[in-house]
Amino acid sequence: MSGQDWDKAIEEQEKGELASKVGNLRLNPAEKQHAAGDKTAAPTQNTGDTNNKEESEEDVAKAVADASLLNKALHNKLLDISETQLEVQQKDPNSPLYSVKSFEELHLKPDLLKGVYEMGFNAPSKIQETALPLLLADPRPKNMIAQSQSGTGKTAAFVLTMLSRVNTNNNWPQAICLAPTLELAMQIGAVVEQMGKNMKELKVIYAVRGNKLPRGSKIEHHIVIGTPGTMLDWCIKLRFIDMNRITVFVLDEADVMIATQGHQDQSIRIQRKLPNTCQMMLFSATYEDSVMQFANKIVSDPVVIRLRREEESLANIKQFYVLCSNEKEKYEALSNIYGAITIGQAMIFCHTRKTANWLASQMSREGHAVGLLSGELDISQRLAVLKRFKEGKEKILITTNVMARGIDIEQVTIVVNFDLPVDMSGQADCETYLHRIGRTGRFGKNGLAINFVDRPRNMDILQQIERHFGRKILPLSTDDAEELEKIV
DNA sequence: AAAAAAT
Numbered sequence: 001m002s003g004q005d006w007d008k009a010i011e012e013q014e015k016g017e018l019a020s021k022v023g024n025l026r027l028n029p030a031e032k033q034h035a036a037g038d039k040t041a042a043p044t045q046n047t048g049d050t051n052n053k054e055e056s057e058e059d060v061a062k063a064v065a066d067a068s069l070l071n072k073a074l075h076n077k078l079l080d081i082s083e084t085q086l087e088v089q090q091k092d093p094n095s096p097l098y099s100v101k102s103f104e105e106l107h108l109k110p111d112l113l114k115g116v117y118e119m120g121f122n123a124p125s126k127i128q129e130t131a132l133p134l135l136l137a138d139p140r141p142k143n144m145i146a147q148s149q150s151g152t153g154k155t156a157a158f159v160l161t162m163l164s165r166v167n168t169n170n171n172w173p174q175a176i177c178l179a180p181t182l183e184l185a186m187q188i189g190a191v192v193e194q195m196g197k198n199m200k201e202l203k204v205i206y207a208v209r210g211n212k213l214p215r216g217s218k219i220e221h222h223i224v225i226g227t228p229g230t231m232l233d234w235c236i237k238l239r240f241i242d243m244n245r246i247t248v249f250v251l252d253e254a255d256v257m258i259a260t261q262g263h264q265d266q267s268i269r270i271q272r273k274l275p276n277t278c279q280m281m282l283f284s285a286t287y288e289d290s291v292m293q294f295a296n297k298i299v300s301d302p303v304v305i306r307l308r309r310e311e312e313s314l315a316n317i318k319q320f321y322v323l324c325s326n327e328k329e330k331y332e333a334l335s336n337i338y339g340a341i342t343i344g345q346a347m348i349f350c351h352t353r354k355t356a357n358w359l360a361s362q363m364s365r366e367g368h369a370v371g372l373l374s375g376e377l378d379i380s381q382r383l384a385v386l387k388r389f390k391e392g393k394e395k396i397l398i399t400t401n402v403m404a405r406g407i408d409i410e411q412v413t414i415v416v417n418f419d420l421p422v423d424m425s426g427q428a429d430c431e432t433y434l435h436r437i438g439r440t441g442r443f444g445k446n447g448l449a450i451n452f453v454d455r456p457r458n459m460d461i462l463q464q465i466e467r468h469f470g471r472k473i474l475p476l477s478t479d480d481a482e483e484l485e486k487i488v
Numbered sequence: 489a490a491a492a493a494a495t
Contacts, residue, residue: 181491209493229493238494256491263492352489375491401490424489 099129111198125153150438171220177250228266254282286431320476342395344413351419428464
């Protein structure tokens with residue numbers, strides 16, 4: 001099919017005429033798989049279909065290729081129709097998008113439902129109401145690649161799925177969840193433990209640096225949550241985990257986990273050891289195009305849920321920049337706004353551990369109370385610093401990209417980019433920017449982001465970020481304390 | 489450049 005044909009198809013699709021056709025095309029390979037499965041279960045004849053030409057491997061391959069092409073076209077041209085919607089339309093023509101409006105409709109185990117309510121969840125969030133029916137579908141839970149903005153309830157969605165699918169009578173690992181940092185792995189674990197606290201003898205273990213088990217151990221915990229290095233050891237080198245009995249696999253912050261520059265090697269090596277019956281879930285707020293393509297390659301027959309562009313808007317986060325001429329001036333500017341930003345709590349991001357160290361010591365020398373967290377610290381120190389910050393003992397946390405993703409601290413209302421996020425080639429890192437400022441404004445609350453810009457080169461990066469999100473970043477003077485406090 | 493790490 002030529003590019004022009006596709007353009008035309010998309011145009012008609014926009015008029016809503018081709019929806020079912022498109023759905024058929026996409027579902028072909030899956031249906032074939034389904035049929036093959038039935039054959040092995042009960043070898044019957046392929047009862048006649050007037051058009052009884054056997055579907056060849058080539059046809060399937062072509063359909064798959066077409067589907068992925070369509071998928072791409074949809075993302076580019078029809079940002080408001082996701083694959084899920086198409087599939088659901090086919091299932092139920094009356095409902096434009098099948099979703100649940102309450103947790104009861106998901107038929108959770110009673111002890112799990114109890115935990116959900118005890119955590120204060122009343123109704124599913126948007127991502128949850130769309131994803132959960134597909135993730136929990138019985139007997140055919142879907143593999144999923146989901147993108148949804150920070151603070152919209154992704155964690156609860158996959159935690160609920162893991163908890164629904166483990167059987168606590170079986171004392172072996174049934175769910176594995178990978179996250180890019182120690183702190184995030186622990187935070188996910190805290191959600192698992194809270195949500196599952198009424199489940200009989202649910203056991204969770206953390207495959208993170210420093211958690212050492214004796215050689216030859218066999219893990220009997222139901223859920224294993226961890227970071228890539230340790231998890232790889234536990235799964236492959238040390239064989240603590242029987243991979244054949246894993247039924248759910250989650251990659252949180254999936255884009256860093258599978259990006260070449262991220263934790264790709266280790267994540268993929270773990271993923272390859274899983275049985276092909278294992279349910280795969282990839283969650284993140286951002287996916288660069290190339291990463292999304294790769295995600296589609298490693299997950300078989302996934303439902304892809306992506307947000308409409310306009311919902312990715314950052315509308316609830318006010319963004320400013322402060323012009324400085326050098327590092328020292330940035331420090332002075334920060335010092336000036338210390339009073340204003342400590343009305344709430346703030347996270348301050350630096351590009352390197354070194355800058356973070358320097359900034360923290362400058363600030364403390366000046367008598368400002370700040371916390372410092374980077375990968376340079378011991379594990380116990382990291383957890384202690386985070387705990388203190390969560391308890392509000394420090395109003396400011398100076399950190400690196402280690403804290404850019406996933407960390408959920410309700411009281412954080414301000415994010416300061418002491419250094420703008422840049423990638424290896426020095427270009428604006430828009431994904432990291434979105435994740436960083438997503439530490440504030442969670443669950444629809446308002447937030448504030450302040451970017452420090454020093455040298456012309458930085459102004460250029462800031463403009464790249466502005467263009468990427470189509471949002472103005474306004475200049476801010478740090479001299480007028482009153483004005484500042486109004487904004488904060 | 490940061491994070492992961494039983495290297």
